[in-house]
Amino acid sequence: MRALSSTALGLILLLSTPSVLSNEITAYQWDFGDGTTSSEANPNHEYQQPGFYQVTLKAFVNDKLSYSKQHLVDAVSPTIKKFIILGENTAKVGENLSFTTELETTQPLQLNYIWTTQEGNEHSGSRYSFTAEKTGTFELSVSGFFNGRKVTTDTLSYTVSVADTTPTPTTPTDKTKQSDEGGGSLFWVLPALFITGLRRKLKS
Structure with a gap:
């Protein structure tokens, strides 16, 4: 039957x-x-x-x-027209990654979200942020639940590369200029002392 x-x-x-x-x-x-x-x-x-x-x-x-x-x-599922993950899919170690969901439906719909990392860790909420800790290509998925039943899901791949460790160039100190400036000051001080001493001898 x-x-x-x-x-x-x-x-x-x-x-x-x-x-x-x-x-x-x-x-x-x-x-x-x-x-x-x-x-x-x-x-x-x-x-x-x-x-x-x-x-x-x-x-x-x-x-x-x-x-x-x-x-x-x-x-529920027939009312969902679009469900995707939004966010950058590249980062360097130490940088922050942030993802959110975009849901488009034919009827007002309130879903609960569970994010699942490649390692199997789960996080709840419509947004998921974390700091990239190791290099490689990883998968991140999110599922939407209505009254405890999964009705939609999406998966995104992102790549983490090595952080840029090149030191920032600094402006070198111009020692020659400092020496010239110091010498210039001494050049004007010595003649002044000589003239002062000469005037004292003439008065005496």
Whole structure:
């Protein structure tokens, strides 16, 4: 017996009953998990909010239950149009790397994010920053969760290279200029002392 099937188009759900029952069933009872129901054989249903819904179908033959099936419907993932990691993919050892998420949806959607490093470490939040400690090419992934269920993910590769250790050139001290300046001062002091001594001798 084939289970019931569904196709989510945004928040619109297209449902179909098992074909092997179509000639036997006299009544259908759908529960869409959001408080609404239908008695159609193949109903379409539009959810008002993104979410995961437990859809239940009960089929009856002459008022007797002949078939019952539950089906979990994902009305979150179809609303996601774009989900990517943003950030620089190159850095040097000792530099800071910062990544964030970009989410584009057809409906307002609040997700929780878990970042996973290549080493398996996990960090929560829509942004992840750290200092590059070793060289190499690494992978970083982030997953978006809705009510504890993963609905989207993206992965980015980044490369860390050796830090630039070339010393910054400094301006050399001009010793010749300092000597000239010092000599110039002494040149003017000596004649002044000679003239002062000569005047004292003439007065005496």
